[in-house]
Amino acid sequence: MSNRTSVPLPRGRPRSFDAEAAVERAMGVFWSRGYHATALPDLLRATKLSRGSLYAAFGDKHSLFLRALDCYIADAVTRMDIELDPRKDPVDGLRAYLAGYVERTSGAHGRRGCLVIATTMELAGRDADVNRRIASFFEVMEARVADALSRAKAAGRLADGVDPANAARILVCFVEGLRVISKTAPTGAITQAAADALLDRFIR
Known part of the structure; x- marks a missing residue:
């Protein structure tokens, strides 16, 4: 994410803070624990905000979660x-896209899973609110x-x-589906071979 936002806080707190960094830290908590299992004290520790400051800056837990989900989707x-x-x-682009998923579903990163899938x-x-965001994300992904x-077809490669x-x-x-299967930690080589085999069915 690019632009950092300064948000004024109630008395007793610094005059401004890095809202984006706080959202990213909250995202890490939601990602690790899930929405319902994340309690307010978890978010206060992660963001280093007081209860009043967190509510003043982001509203409630649900609003902060939506900000975190938006951040995750924008990065994706x-x-x-x-x-x-x-x-x-x-x-080449499609191979890079698949290889990126293989990399993100291997090892410890893979076992952590995907915030979108978990959500x-x-x-x-x-x-x-969650439905709209996730449906939109999948539509964007399919469109890309x-x-x-379509460009491969125009080039005679499909x-x-x-x-x-x-x-x-x-x-x-x-x-x-890889994001789900990766929770059981498959090897990257096997996953990459499956990705290559699938794409090879569509191109020539």
Whole structure:
């Protein structure tokens, strides 16, 4: 994230603080513990704010969580835009996109899981604000992947009969499924081989 925001705090606290850094620290807590298991004292310790300061700056726990989820999603979209940069060869971009997921689902990072997937399992269907954010994120992801596949088709690199939109949905389901499977710590080599095999079904 780029712009740091100074937010005035109640008396007794510093006149301003790094709101973005506080959101990122809160995100780490929500990511590790989940929404319901995260208590206010956990957030106060992580953000180094008093109760009054936290509520004045962010509202309640739910509002802070939404800010943290927005931060996580924005980082994911930025990363995807780099991997699938339209100035790159589209197949190279798709391989970079899949390789990035393989890397993030390997080892300790993989066992930590994905905040979006964890949030989907915990809150989707019961929280309209969360539903909108996650549905939008998946739509953006599918659109970016479909665009890369469409560019591959225009370059004559897509296999016959492959529809970019359908293939994009399959690839998104695959990478998000990796985030779940990675909780059991599969090896990166096996996961990369599966990613390569799937993409190879769509390109030539």
